Amino acid sequence: MHPIEKIRAEHGAPFYIYDGKVISEQASILKNTFPGFGILFSIKANPFMPVLKKMASLGIGADAASAKEVDLAIDAGMKEIYYSCPAPTKEDIDHVLDKCRIIADSFHVLTLLEEAAAARSLTLAVGLRIHPDFTMDGSPQMPSKFGIDESLVWKTDFRKAYPHLTINGLHIHIRSQVLDTEQLGNYYENVLALAIHLQNHLGNKLNYINFGGGVGKVYDAAKQDPLDFKKLQQTISSIKEKYKNELSTKFLLESGRFLACDCGTYVTEIVDIKESHGKKFYIVKNGANGFFKPVLRQMLLPFHPDQIGASYEPFATENDSYEIHVLSDSNETEIVDIAGHLCSGADIMAKDVKVKKGTIGDLVTFNHAGSYAYSLAPLLFASQPMPKEFFIDE
CATH class of the missing domain: 3.20.20.10 (Alanine racemase)
Incomplete structure (x- = not known):
């Protein structure tokens, strides 16, 4: 069974899954490019303890932006x-x-x-x-x-x-x-x-x-x-x-981003499908209050239709920053908007995206979710259950 399906079967959705092997690969690129440099991981990008311990095992130090992050780095064994x-x-x-x-x-x-x-x-x-x-x-x-x-x-x-x-x-x-x-x-x-x-x-x-x-x-x-x-x-x-x-x-x-971004996948679940004025919506658990960056990018899109400015980092990046997949058995595709289930019209994760035709209960995945993802989400909004986090290193 695929790790995503295994986690879903045991814990439900939504959740983040981080791959330690990808972190090792990214760290190797930096070490080879910058020989003799000390590499520091920006804790704010992903403070999940298994991720920090993986960084420490690779000899990576900490860029801490708060007193709490100093404590996290110490607990992770960063030197x-x-x-x-x-x-x-x-x-x-x-x-x-x-x-x-x-x-x-x-x-x-x-x-x-x-x-x-x-x-x-x-x-x-x-x-x-x-x-x-x-x-x-x-x-x-x-x-x-x-x-x-x-x-x-x-x-x-x-x-x-x-x-x-x-x-x-x-x-x-x-x-x-x-x-x-x-x-x-x-x-x-x-x-x-x-x-x-x-x-x-x-x-x-x-x-x-x-x-x-x-x-x-x-x-x-x-x-x-x-x-x-x-x-x-x-x-x-x-x-x-x-x-x-x-x-x-x-x-x-x-x-932060280079080391961790590619290691993470955000996994959520379709809980409703509806149509409005010819537009089909896949409504998923924990949109903005699970993975905020794609939502914020959609909010900024009218003001920056071509490219996001550097001043918005790390809150928003490029227009097409995420590969989005519906884990469906269907051979058909359709154009949909993917929206979260918050009581906010701004809770839109993607517009007019082509995906496999889904049904209620299907999982939806977003890549590039290993950095500035969980740590940026307004998790307490609407008092809904928070996404879980899991780490694999195979």
């Missing part, structure tokens, strides 16, 4: 944990202070860290997130809630302003889901040039440079070309060679 949050509280900092490497996102966070270090009579090593002057595609830089503007960094005497802190790490992240090899190469080189400037400004070496995310994956094969990983590897090797005498430091790369 390297970097905590980067745009606005941690004093309580957050007290909780994580001795559990991970902390990256400061603002001057206020630096002040909180200085106070915490002074109270403990210690010198605390912290990383600094910078909002750089450069961009991924060469367009003018825009204001951001993330990081400290590069221009303000050069005006700050960090040793004088924060005597109990040592800035020993750099973190930059300006865009996710990049599928342009040349753009990524230029970005990495710009980060390293900034790192050298920062070292000179600080008067001390950096222990690590976190390039953030950016490595994209294909959602729509008809419109998107995958990254040329062989070319990207060559680019990385060339850049590392160029800067090897000026930067003897650890390089880090973050990934």
Whole structure:
């Protein structure tokens, strides 16, 4: 019996199923492309503990965006944990202070860290997130809630302003889901040039440079070309060679989507079929309150009919981001809308999609559900049962 059918028979639907073998394959691609880099998994992409333990078994560390995610990473056995949050509280900092490497996102966070270090009579090593002057595609830089503007960094005497802190790490992240090899190469080189400037400004070496995310994956094969990983590897090797005498430091790369997206499938069940003004609807359990991303994409479609903007990541991606299958014995197909059973007209997962002709009780699957899927869904809306999660590793 197929794992999906086995889970349905034992537990019902809806549910998520994650495949550990796919995670291993994706991790191998990153490790081969970025030799010597530390790879960090963005916990927010998928905090399911079996997934995190799989990441840990592969030597992947954690990019934690909350104090709770630091605890999850520790419980999963992750050895390297970097905590980067745009606005941690004093309580957050007290909780994580001795559990991970902390990256400061603002001057206020630096002040909180200085106070915490002074109270403990210690010198605390912290990383600094910078909002750089450069961009991924060469367009003018825009204001951001993330990081400290590069221009303000050069005006700050960090040793004088924060005597109990040592800035020993750099973190930059300006865009996710990049599928342009040349753009990524230029970005990495710009980060390293900034790192050298920062070292000179600080008067001390950096222990690590976190390039953030950016490595994209294909959602729509008809419109998107995958990254040329062989070319990207060559680019990385060339850049590392160029800067090897000026930067003897650890390089880090973050990934949530690339590592986990393809490992997940969302499985739900048709609970009603109806027609309205010539349109056929398959009504399924837990649409928006199970797998929100395709619903949100449909909501944004009138405003962005051709392509979703990068600013919407990770909440929405491309137009045709998911392969949708009705697990039916029928040889016929039909064009339908797939809608969830919430009391909301916006609970539409797909419009005018061609699928096998289904009947009530048939399962419907969505791929690309391993990252930013369960963790983004408004699960409590309408107080309905939540989808379950399952992990296989065969």
